[in-house]
Amino acid sequence: MPILYKSLTAILALTGCVSLLITGEMNLLVCIGGLSIFFGYYRFFMNRAQASKRVAAILAQAALFVFLADALVITADVFLAVAHMTITFQGIKSFDLKEPWDHLQVYFMTLLQLIIASELTRALTFGVIFVIFMVLLVTAMVLSHFLKEGTLGRVRIRRPVFVIVILTMISTMLIFVVLPRTPQRFIGKSHVRGIKTVGFSDRVDFGSFGDIKLDQTVIMRIELDQEVSPPHYWRGIAMDSFDGVSWRNTAREKSRLLKTGDEFVIAPYDRTQVVEQRIYLEPIDSDVIFGLTKMTAVNVDTFSLLVDDASGITMPGKLSRRIKYSVRSDTSGSSKGRTEGRYLQMPRGMEQIISLAKSVTGGSLSDAQKASAIETYLKRNYAYSLSTSPPPVGMSVLDDFLFNSKSGFCEHYASSMVIMLRGLGIPSRVVNGFYGGERNEYGNYLIVRQSDAHAWVEALINGQWKRFDPTPAVAVQKPPAMSHFLDSLRLQWTRYVVGFSSDDQKEIVRTLASPFTMKALPRLRFPSFKTVILWSLALALFIGLLYVVLRKFRFRRYGFVTRTYLEFRDLLRKKGLKVTDAMTAGDLLRVSRKGGFGIEAEEFLKLYETHRFGSREMTDHVRQRYKALLKKLRTGKRAEDI
Amino acid sequence: MAIVTLLARGNLLIEDVPGVGKTTLAYALAKATDCAFQRIQFTSDMMPSDIIGVSIYNPESREFEFKPGPVFANIVLADEINRTSPRTQSALLEAMNERKITMDRRTLVLPDPFMVIATQNPVEYRGTFPLPESQLDRFMMQIRLGYPDLEYEKRAVADQSGFALIDKLVPVVTKADILRMQEAVDAVRVEESVMDYLMKIITVTRNDERVRLGSSTRGAQFLLKAAKAHANYAGRDFVLPDDVKRLAPSVLDHRLILKNRHVGSDAENVVRDMIESIPVPV
Numbered sequence: 001m002p003i004l005y006k007s008l009t010a011i012l013a014l015t016g017c018v019s020l021l022i023t024g025e026m027n028l029l030v031c032i033g034g035l036s037i038f039f040g041y042y043r044f045f046m047n048r049a050q051a052s053k054r055v056a057a058i059l060a061q062a063a064l065f066v067f068l069a070d071a072l073v074i075t076a077d078v079f080l081a082v083a084h085m086t087i088t089f090q091g092i093k094s095f096d097l098k099e100p101w102d103h104l105q106v107y108f109m110t111l112l113q114l115i116i117a118s119e120l121t122r123a124l125t126f127g128v129i130f131v132i133f134m135v136l137l138v139t140a141m142v143l144s145h146f147l148k149e150g151t152l153g154r155v156r157i158r159r160p161v162f163v164i165v166i167l168t169m170i171s172t173m174l175i176f177v178v179l180p181r182t183p184q185r186f187i188g189k190s191h192v193r194g195i196k197t198v199g200f201s202d203r204v205d206f207g208s209f210g211d212i213k214l215d216q217t218v219i220m221r222i223e224l225d226q227e228v229s230p231p232h233y234w235r236g237i238a239m240d241s242f243d244g245v246s247w248r249n250t251a252r253e254k255s256r257l258l259k260t261g262d263e264f265v266i267a268p269y270d271r272t273q274v275v276e277q278r279i280y281l282e283p284i285d286s287d288v289i290f291g292l293t294k295m296t297a298v299n300v301d302t303f304s305l306l307v308d309d310a311s312g313i314t315m316p317g318k319l320s321r322r323i324k325y326s327v328r329s330d331t332s333g334s335s336k337g338r339t340e341g342r343y344l345q346m347p348r349g350m351e352q353i354i355s356l357a358k359s360v361t362g363g364s365l366s367d368a369q370k371a372s373a374i375e376t377y378l379k380r381n382y383a384y385s386l387s388t389s390p391p392p393v394g395m396s397v398l399d400d401f402l403f404n405s406k407s408g409f410c411e412h413y414a415s416s417m418v419i420m421l422r423g424l425g426i427p428s429r430v431v432n433g434f435y436g437g438e439r440n441e442y443g444n445y446l447i448v449r450q451s452d453a454h455a456w457v458e459a460l461i462n463g464q465w466k467r468f469d470p471t472p473a474v475a476v477q478k479p480p481a482m483s484h485f486l487d488s489l490r491l492q493w494t495r496y497v498v499g500f501s502s503d504d505q506k507e508i509v510r511t512l513a514s515p516f517t518m519k520a521l522p523r524l525r526f527p528s529f530k531t532v533i534l535w536s537l538a539l540a541l542f543i544g545l546l547y548v549v550l551r552k553f554r555f556r557r558y559g560f561v562t563r564t565y566l567e568f569r570d571l572l573r574k575k576g577l578k579v580t581d582a583m584t585a586g587d588l589l590r591v592s593r594k595g596g597f598g599i600e601a602e603e604f605l606k607l608y609e610t611h612r613f614g615s616r617e618m619t620d621h622v623r624q625r626y627k628a629l630l631k632k633l634r635t636g637k638r639a640e641d642i
Numbered sequence: 643m644a645i646v647t648l649l650a651r652g653n654l655l656i657e658d659v660p661g662v663g664k665t666t667l668a669y670a671l672a673k674a675t676d677c678a679f680q681r682i683q684f685t686s687d688m689m690p691s692d693i694i695g696v697s698i699y700n701p702e703s704r705e706f707e708f709k710p711g712p713v714f715a716n717i718v719l720a721d722e723i724n725r726t727s728p729r730t731q732s733a734l735l736e737a738m739n740e741r742k743i744t745m746d747r748r749t750l751v752l753p754d755p756f757m758v759i760a761t762q763n764p765v766e767y768r769g770t771f772p773l774p775e776s777q778l779d780r781f782m783m784q785i786r787l788g789y790p791d792l793e794y795e796k797r798a799v800a801d802q803s804g805f806a807l808i809d810k811l812v813p814v815v816t817k818a819d820i821l822r823m824q825e826a827v828d829a830v831r832v833e834e835s836v837m838d839y840l841m842k843i844i845t846v847t848r849n850d851e852r853v854r855l856g857s858s859t860r861g862a863q864f865l866l867k868a869a870k871a872h873a874n875y876a877g878r879d880f881v882l883p884d885d886v887k888r889l890a891p892s893v894l895d896h897r898l899i900l901k902n903r904h905v906g907s908d909a910e911n912v913v914r915d916m917i918e919s920i921p922v923p924v
Contacts, residue, residue: 562924569924581921586884612924613833614880 003045005147008140009103010041013090015136016110019129020083023120027084030070033063034087040094051095059095063088083116100144107137122283122322124493134172138165176500177508215450218282220290221491222437222446225276228331233467234290234448236433238310238458242415244347244396247430251308263328264305266313267335269296274328280494283322289313290433291327293467294335300325301501310429311335311465322498334464343427343460346419353398353416354423367426367461371468374420375457378470383407413470414455427460431467442488561618564630565608568601571634585609597633604629644671644759644785646889648717648820649827650871652782652864653738653758655723655896660763662787668719668759669808675820676813677716677755682734684726690733694743708745713737716753716817720760724770731777734758739780755820775855775899782864783889784896823874830870832881835923840865840886846916847898853912855899865893883922890917 017034020026044050051059063085071081086109093106114133117126139161222234239247257264274296281290289298289305291313298305298313300323306314315323360377361370385407391400398419401412414430421428435454437446456469496504569588573579577595579588585605592601607626611618618626644667647654656664665681672679682693695711712718713734720734737743738758742751760781762773778784790798815823841862848856857865869885876885895909 566924580918582918584882584884584887584922586882586888609882609884610880613836613882614878615831615833 002143002147005103005140005143006045008136008143009097009106010044010094012110012133012136012140013037013041013094013106015129015133016113017087017090019117019126019133020087020113020120022123022125022129023117025080025083025120026087027070027075027080030066030074030081031084031087033066034091036091037094040091044094044097050098053096056092056096059092060089063092079116079119083113083120086113086116100148103140103144107140110137122494122498124490127493127497131169134168135165138168176497177505217450218447218487218490219284219434219450219452220282220448221280221440221487221494222448223278223444224446225278228275228292230436231469232292232436232446233431233454233456233469234434234437235293235295235311235431236286236288236290237308237312237314237431239430239432240310240342241345242347242419242430244349244398247415249308249310249312250342251310251312254306254308257305257307259303263297263299265297266307266311267294267296267330269328269330273332274330276326276328278326279324280491281323281325287314287316289315289325289327292329292331294331294333295327295329296333297328298325299327322494324495324501334466336463337427337460337465338463339427339460343429344422344425346422349396350398350419350423353402353419356402357420357423360420361424367424367459368466370424371417371421371426371428371459371461371466374417375468375470378413378417379472381406382413382472384409384472388412410455410471414457417457417468417470421457421459429458431456431458435469438484440484440488440491442485443491445488445491447484447487560623561608561611561626564626565605565612568604568608568630568633571630600629600633604633644668646868646871646875647782648675648755648757649823649874650782650864650867651755651757651824652867652871653760653780655778655781655784656759656761656787657764657784657896658761658787662789664759664761664787665719665721666808667787668717668761670811671759672717672719673808673811674814675717676816677820678753679717679719680712680715681719681721682712683721684723684730686725686727688726688730690730693730693734694737694745697745708748708750710750713743714750714752716755716757718756718758720758722762723760724762724772726771728771728774731771731773734760735777735780755817755824775897778896779858779860781896782868783892785892826879827867827871827874830873830879830881832866832870833923836881836883836886837866839883839920839923840869842920843886843890843894843917846920847894847913850912850916852900853898854901855897857894857897861894861897865890868893887917887922 014037017037066088067081067085070084071078075081075084090106090109090113093102093109096102097106110133114130118130142161142164220234237249238251239249241248241250257266275292277291279290289295289300291298293311295311295313300315302315302317304316306316308314357374361373364370364373382401383406386409388401388405388408391397392404395404398412398416401408402416411430418428418430432453432455434448434452435456436452437448439445440447454471456467456471458465458467460466565585569579572588572592572595575595577591579591583591585608589602589605592605604626607618607622607629610616611622611626644654648671656667658664669679669681691711693711693713695709695714697706697708699705700707718734718738723731723734737752738756741754741756742749744750762770789795844857844862844865847853847861850856865886866881868889869881872885872889873879873881891910891913894913898909898912900909900912
């Protein structure tokens with residue numbers, strides 16, 4: 001059995017296991033048996049005896065027991081248990097590879113693993129692995145066909161493999177594009193685990209922000225249809241009730257919104273005035289819809305939305321799915337409100353804070369001036385810090401922040417400001433959401449991370465909710481361009497593969513039809529001269545590098561013996577001697593004599609002939625000698641000097 | 643080359659001008675190998691029976707008795723084979739290919755080892771019957787001796803001993819040794835890529851535009867056998883691309899028929915050209 005075929009089986013088995021492991025859902029302890037795959041394939045490559053049917057059967061039964069225990073007790077999830085079992089089976093199978101049928105079993109198992117993995121992850125890595133799998137599988141299938149025919153080694157397989165891979169890719173892509181999309185998934189419940197987020201449920205505890213501020217996980221990616229000047233506040237949900245420890249959303253009036261036309265209209269708007277944001281939300285444990293204030297319309301693939309009376313929008317039944325939606329916001333508008341008791345509510349024991357508020361706003365007349373004064377005061381006099389220690393016994397969190405530690409993070413600032421405003425009789429609320437986001441120039445979109453989570457204040461001034469942010473600005477570290485590039489790939493993946501929807505299908509049909517409708521031609525943007533130069537330089541550099549690398553690896557498809565021989569041939573060529581591919585080792589000997597090479601060349605070529613055509617393995621000793629001879633030939637010294 | 647042919651159980655055709663030592667070569671080979679040697683000088687009036695033998699009525703036993711012809715030897719030198727009629731030629735060539743003679747419903751096996759060394763003169767066209775392709779194909783190799791180096795020729799000319807020297811040759815191997823060596827040749831291994839290389843050469847002779855008729859399958863078999871023998875002769879038990887390349891011209895030349903008598907390029911050059919265009923397995 002050719003080594004190529006063997007390695008393909010081994011790599012395919014590994015590919016399947018890796019595809020499951022990268023999902024991060026595997027319980028490693030349960031599938032630890034899969035580790036034996038390395039030992040199994042090592043034995044396989046060394047041509048050791050394979051396990052008997054009996055041993056394999058006993059092992060398989062043991063694996064079944066583990067599976068039962070796993071499905072019923074350990075993970076209590078049949079789906080994951082099957083995934084664990086396939087890994088263990090791959091391990092067992094690696095000891096039992098005798099017939100061509102056994103190899104097919106491995107491929108089938110790998111296919112199963114990939115199908116399971118596709119349900120568990122939507123990561124870009126999985127896409128890469130899938131493509132690798134397809135290429136390898138096709139190659140292995142073609143090889144096994146020729147192996148069965150007994151013509152392996154006599155026919156060229158590179159071209160058929162290449163053609164079949166390309167055809168498979170094309171048909172896969174076609175099927176992918178044409179397959180009907182349904183809004184709901186077909187099989188079972190989702191196994192994609194959401195990113196744990198805090199602050200977007202009905203309740204927020206203090207201190208929870210501190211941890212997530214350090215978390216660089218991407219929460220969403222946002223494309224804007226026009227430039228919006230910063231700051232960008234991606235509003236989530238407002239909290240109105242504070243009990244001294246945590247904030248809650250007590251909104252009772254949640255109205256169910258149904259689709260009007262294409263979208264959910266929250267407030268009537270003028271199409272020329274609004275900014276459209278296309279948001280790709282990662283699977284997070286929250287059903288809040290984010291967007292710039294003031295959101296006027298939302299387009300999302302669902303049946304109904306819930307809007308509370310504090311402009312918070314939630315999507316019932318979202319679960320922790322990855323979704324794509326677009327929001328139209330009127331950034332200049334602000335929502336109207338009226339004074340309600342719950343926006344003035346405060347726990348007991350806030351007298352010290354109220355007197356502080358009064359002293360800070362001493363000279364101010366209007367509510368707007370008072371709010372600005374408090375905002376400025378907090379910004380100037382308190383230090384931003386993520387490492388806050390719990391307040392001393394008997395002291396409330398806000399008292400500790402305002403009068404004792406004088407350092408905290410956004411939630412401390414926002415809470416303090418709301419309490420101070422309420423102490424002055426100005427209705428206000430804490431708003432949770434995300435702030436800012438970094439621009440990715442590769443895809444021209446914004447990346448919003450977990451660490452961008454933020455809390456700010458909305459105060460009711462003259463019947464309008466106005467935004468205040470008492471948190472001082474913090475310097476952010478810009479991640480390297482490379483990560484931006486990778487992230488843009490990830491967005492493309494999410495956009496065009498994972499999130500490929502029926503709308504996209506319609507769009508493709510429309511685009512294909514557009515040449516016939518003679519609608520406006522797509523706008524062409526001519527890149528500047530400088531960009532062209534830069535790109536061509538980069539391309540030239542890339543091709544050059546590729547050439548060097550390929551040259552380096554040109555001999556890789558040969559064994560050590562041939563590689564070394566070819567190096568010698570190149571050496572002769574470099575010396576200006578006429579060397580053609582039609583020359584045998586014997587011819588090279590004559591040529592090398594002409595070039596002044598002596599007995600080393602003769603010995604070297606003799607070793608080559610013996611080990612290349614005499615089907616003899618090189619011993620380590622001969623190997624050393626062979627290498628040394630080439631080195632000497634290269635440096636022109638005599639081999640005896642070694 | 644003669645030894646290689648002997649080891650490969652083949653037959654040799656030497657084509658060259660008279661007097662460069664064709665006969666001497668054959669005679670020396672026979673002497674050195676302790677083999678029975680017969681020389682047949684072909685003439686236009688020879689009959690097949692002059693070669694394979696004749697059945698004569700024996701009045702005493704009242705039976706026909708077979709008198710073996712000169713072909714019953716280990717090494718047969720068929721001198722100037724193109725001077726005899728095709729009928730006689732084919733009688734010999736059949737014998738050399740099948741290694742047995744059927745006559746009067748009796749099958750007589752020729753001795754082993756058996757080898758025919760035929761010679762022909764390229765310049766004498768008058769009164770010759772050139773061998774047809776099918777007959778030529780049965781020779782494993784066709785070689786040319788060429789004129790010796792000036793230095794060697796000088797020595798040969800100065801040396802008076804002539805055939806007497808060959809007579810003095812002592813056999814270095816016995817018949818049994820040769821048979822054993824022939825078996826060893828069969829055991830020589832051929833690596834897959836070398837085999838591919840050989841087949842590539844054969845294929846190219848069939849597809850080259852200068853050639854009207856390329857090598858036969860027998861040509862490929864002979865080339866492999868010859869390469870194996872050459873490897874064995876060089877003390878190896880595996881064939882190198884070198885062996886194939888070195889022997890290809892001798893084995894293939896006489897099998898090719900060129901188109902339109904390509905000016906200035908006889909078969910030998912064409913074959914050499916082809917070989918120099920085929921990449922050697924590395």
